[in-house]
Amino acid sequence: MNTILETLKTKSIIGFLTLCVTAISFTSCSNDDDNPDPVNEEEIITTMNVTLSATGGTITLQSQDLDGEGPNAPVISVSGNLSANTTYNGSIQLLNETETPAEDITEEVEEEDEEHQFFFTASGALSGVEYDDEDGNGNPVGINFTLTTGDAGNGTLQA
C-alpha cells in the first residue's frame, strides 16, 4: 500500500517537474537580450510640397512636420504671393523625410490611386480648385489640380 502511494507521489512530482522544465525551456527561446529593431514608419508623411505654376511665376507651399506624430506641429511656409484672378496648375508632392534619402510617397499614391483622393478646401480670395487627373475608375485623385484665384485678398487652401 505504502509503496503504491510512494510511487504515485514520486510519479506525480516527477511529472510536474518535467512539465515545469518543458515550460521553462519554452521561455528561453524567446528571451534574448538583443535590442529591438527601430521602426521607421512606412506610411508617415512628413512633408507636403504644393507647386502652383502659372505664366506669372511659380509659388511653392510647404507643410513640413519632421517628427510626424511627435509633439512638434507642422511648419507651414509659402514662397510668395499669388497673383489675383489667375489660374494656376497645381501639383502635390508628399515626402517621408524621416528616411535618408527622403522617400517620395507621391509615387505610392500614384500606384494606389484608386485608394487615394486629395480633398481641397479653398476659402477667402481663392475661388476654386478643380481636379486635373483621374484614376483607373475615372475618379479624381488630386495630385494634379488647378487653382483659381479671385480678387486680391487673403485665402486658405487645405488639402
Add this chain to the structure above:
Amino acid sequence: MKYCLILFFLFTGFNLFAQDCNSILIGSVIDFHDNTPLSGATISITGLDKTTISKEDGKFSFRNLCDGVIELEVSHPVCTTKFVVVTINGDTFEKILLEHHLEELEEVKVVSNIPKNTNSGQEESLSQKELERSSGGSLGDALKKIAGVSTLNTGGNIVKPVIQGLNGSRILILNNNVRMQDMEWGDEHAPNVDINANQKISVIKGAAALEYGGDAIGGVIVMEPSPIIRKDTLFGKTQLNLFSNGRGGNITSSLTKSYDSGLYITGQGSFKRLGDLEAPDYVLSNTGIREMGVSLNVGKRDFIQGWEAYYSYFDTEIGILRASHIGNVDDLIQSINSEQPNVINDFTYTINRPNQEVSHHLGKLNYYRRIEGFGKWEIQYDFQQNRRFEYDIRVGDDAEKASLDLQLTTHSVLTNLKFDAKQGFDLKVGLLGRYQNNFANPATGVRRLIPDYDKYDLGAYGVAEYRLNDAWTLDAGLRYDFNRIDAKKFYLVSRWEERGYDQDFNDVVIEDLGTQLLTNPTFDFHNFSGTTGVNYEIDNENLLRVNFAYSQRAPNPSELFSDGLHHSAARIELGDLRINSEKSSKVSVSLEKNSLDWGYSFAPFVNSINDFILLEPTGVEFTIRGAFPVWSYRQTNATLIGVDASIYKNWNTIIRSEHKFSWVRGTDVDTDTPLINIPAANLNNSIEFKIPTWNNFLVGLESQYVFEQKRFPPNITVFSPEQQQDILLDINTPPGAYHLLALNTEASFSLKNKNDFTVGLSVSNLLNTSYRDYLNRLRYFVDDMGRNINLRLIYNY
C-alpha cells in the same frame, strides 16, 4: 476480572487455534488535521465478524489474529469511512488517520453556506443560473448583475468590468486560480476569458483578498470551473443561445468523466458568432464578433494529495465600429456635434478593418499535499501567452498588416502553506515568482505604442483568520510585492525633449539614431499591502462586516510608456516615465440581513487613493494628416466614496422582488474637480414570478435606470483647422439618463432525467430605447445597442 477473562481467552485461543493466530493488532485512530485522538470510531475487520470501537485516547485492539493481510473498515460519525489494509506480522501497531475536514471534497456535500474567498471583504457571486443566462455575453455584462459593478465598453462586444468606479489594472481576474495576464491595461482590451468555462464567478470589491495580489485596488474577480464529484460518473451540458441583435448566437458544451478514486477529466468548448449589432435606428457597422474557447482539465483529487493539469485556449476576433475610425480632430468635432455616425453600411457578418484579433493560451499545473497535524501545501506553475493584433484601415501594400502586434508571455510559480490544524485559526503564507516578456513586433511598420519589456515580480504574503467565538471572526493579512520592469523603448527626439526626459532620464539613452533615441528605462517598485477586518454574525440572519485595506499598485506598461496614435479612438496616448505606485486606503462596511422573507445589504465605502493614475484628454497635437486629441496619463490624489445597496422580498412562494442601487462619487482632491470615467448612479428593480409546479416556470421583468453623470471634468478647447479657430470640444460631457427594460422567462422539462432540459427566452432593451452610456468609448459616435431577443436551450446529461 475483565483482564482475567481476556487472559483466559488468550490462553484458550493459543491452545485452540493454529500457532500463528495469536497476533495482536493495536491501533490508534487520529484526526488527520490536528493529531487529536478520535474516540467512538467503529473498526471492523472485513470478512471476519470482529468489530470494536475506539476509546477516549483513540486506541483499539484486536486479538487472536492470524499473520497475513487483513482489511479494516474504519468509520466515524463525522468522517468519511476509510478502508485500511494492514499486514499482521506478530504483534502489530497501526496508526489510522481519519479526515473530517472535507474541504477538497466539500463539493459533494450540500453546502448551505457558499464558501467565500474572504472573511470581512465585500463579496458577491453569480449563481450558475445567472451565468447560464449570460452565456452568450461577456464577463463584464454578466457581472453587471452585481451591485457596484458596471462596465467600460468599446462598443457592444469589448466590455471591461468596473468595480466601484475602478477598472483596468486595478482589477485582478483569477481564472481557475491563474491571474490573467492579458494586457488588461488598455481601455479597449476585454478580458480574454470564456465565461462558459466557469460555473461560479465571484467579485471581491477591493483588495481584501491579499493572497491573489496586493495591487487589486479595485477588486478581484474569481472565476472557478465546475466542482468535480468524486464518484464514478459521466455528465455534461450543452447550451445554445440565439440572438436577434447581431443575428447570431453561441454554443457551449462540456463533458466530465470522474472516478471513485478522485481522478477526473473535463473538456469544454464554446463558439460564438455575431454579425453587426444594431442600434434602434441604424446598423452599428463593423461590430461583429467571432469567438471560440476550449479547455481541458485533468486531475486527481484525494484527501492527502492531488494534482491538476489545466489548459485553455481563447481566441477572438472583434470588429471595431467603423464610424469610430476617424482621421482628425475635425471628424471628432463633427461626430460629437452631429450625433449621427458618419458610416452606416448594410448588416453583414464580415468583420472588416478596424478590428482586433486576440488569442490567449493558459496552462496550469498544480499539486497539493496535506501534512498530518499541520495543514496543506500547494504549488502551482502557470503559463500564459497573449497575442494581440490590432488592425487599422490601411491601404496599398500595408492593408493586410496589423498596426499593433504584441505578444505577452508570462510564467508564474506560486506556492503556499495553509496551517489549519488549530480549530478556529487559519494561517496561510505564500510566495510568488513571475516573469513576463512583452514583444512588440516591428513588422507592423508603425511605431510601437507599448515597447518591448521584461517584467519580474516577486511576492510574499501571509493571511490569517481567527474565529474568536461563534459570532466574531477577525482576519488580517500582509503582502509585499517587488516589481521590476526593464524596457527597451524608442522615443522620438522631439517627444523626449517635450516631456523633459532629456533633463531627468538622459542616463537611460543607449543609442542615438538621429530622429529617434533607443532608451532602456528600468524601474523597481516595492509595494506593501495590508488588510484587516472583522466579521460579526449578529444572529442567524444579520451580519456586519468591516474591512480596511491598504494597497499599492505599480504602474502598468501603458501608464509608463504609451506613446503614439491609437487609431480606433483617433487619439494620441501619452504615458509618463515619472509615474510611481498608486496607494489606496479603503474602508468598507457591509450590513446584511438574509431571511426567508426578506433581506437587504447596505455597503458603503471610502477609497482614498494617493497618486491615482488617470488618462484624460489634455489637448491637441497636429500632424500633417490633421489634428488629434491627446490623452495623457497624470497622477493626482483622489477620493472615491460610494454605496452599494440591495433589498429583496419574497412576497409569497411565487413572487419575489429585488432592488439594487449603486452610487459612486470620484473627486480629484488636488484640483477639486470630478474624476473622469466614474460610472453614473444606477437603480435596478426586478420582479420575478416562479411557479415550480408548471415545469419550474419563471418570468421576470427588470428595469434599469441609469442616472445622468453630472460630475465630470471640464471639456477641452481645441483648434479646428477646418474652422480656423479654437472651439470647445464636448469630449467629457456625459450623455443623458436612460431607462431600459428587460424580460426573462424560462421553464424546464424532463427528457431523460428530471428537469434536464431548459428553455429560456429573454429580451433586453425591451422598448428599443435609443441611449448612450457615459462609460462607452463609442458614445461620441453612435447609440448603444437596441432590442435583443435571446432564445436559449440548455440540456444537461
